[in-house]
Amino acid sequence: MACLGAQLRCVASIGMALLAGGGTCAAQGRVEVYSSKTVNLTVGYAPGGIYDISARLTSRYLTKYIPGHPGVVVRNVPGAGGLTQANQLFNTAPRDGTEIGIIGRAAPQLAILGEPGPRFNPVQFNWLGTSSSYQDDAYLLFIRSDFGIAGLDEARASKRKINFGAGGPGSSNLAFGNIAADVLGVPLAIVKGYPGAAPIVLAMQTGELESTVMGVSSIRAGQRDLLDSKRIIGLVQFGRTTRHPDFADVPTAREAAANDQDRWLIELAEAPFFMALPYAAPPEVPADRIAILRKAFMELHADPDYLVEAKRLDLDISPLDGPSVQKLIARMAETPRDVIERLKINLSK
DSSP, X not given: OHHHHHHHHXXXXXXXXXXXXXXXXXXXXXXXXXXXXXXXXXXXXXXXXXXXXXXXXXXXXXXXXXXXXOEEEEEEOOOGGGHHHHHHHHHTSOXXXXXXXXXXXXXXXXXXXXXXXXXXXXXXXXXXXXXXXXXXXXXXXXXXXXXXXXXXXXXXXXXXOEEEEOOSTTOHHHHHHHHHHHTSOOOEEEEOOOOSHHHHHHHHHTTSOOEEEEEHHHHHXXXXXXXXXXXXXXXXXXXXXXXXXXXXXXXXXXXXXXXXXXXXXHHHHHHHHHTSSEEEEOTTOOHHHHHHHHHHXXXXXXXXXXXXXXXXXXXXXXXXXXXXXXXXXXHHHTOXXXXXXXXXXXXXX
């Protein structure tokens, strides 16, 4: 009725008032969807972590770009490594656009792998986008320069095993180390159980280890001297579809793969990096509300004040929109079962 009244008032106007009235009505309709409402933004982890930090920053700017400017309230729902919140968002959250969530980046992969924790189909979420897509980073497999090899081909041909340091089960460096050995043919002798990057680097400096995998941003932040002193040589880079500009002579894992099946395994393993801080709404939310939320999500990432705050918080801001994340999830879901089973073996070693 409010919309009809707006149209009638517009008809009574002069000139182009009828057309203007239609536009005003549409705008009012968009505002009324969220006017005087509250949007709950759930986080599957305790306060203080990167997902919580991202969500709280997002909440302050999302309201600015949603017509009607609803309040946006962050609610932490920790449990099961983020899966409790993802399961709730999918199964019990309101379907009216008033509840969204930041999802753990590995959660969609876990669901596609058929792990027991997820109770959702990631394809059926309405993905709003991701704040970070790993655009300016890479996960670099490197070796000490004094080992005596110059690149991936020489590493593959090495008759001597390369001592490779990794964390425990579930750690990214262990997963990619296993993939480098099993899929790419790098002769790694994997030593597990290191509690973090610093002990691994120390073990490399003492000669106990010769290789590992680390994010380029992490190397720059905590181990910059490794790059500056040229004490390491990159062999292959994960988490990239193209070569990182600072490592233009180092092939991506997808380039190095021998066949399409191997490439598909690597693609599925890497997928969480391309949606590092993903946001979603439940299934069955009306399309017009998803369009509003997706538009607002991308607009806030161009807000100058948001970008200043994100930089201060050391957040990587390289957003992808909702349809791009939806496409990435759909591609993951198409992975053949034999490839999935092979990846599960590499992730569980």
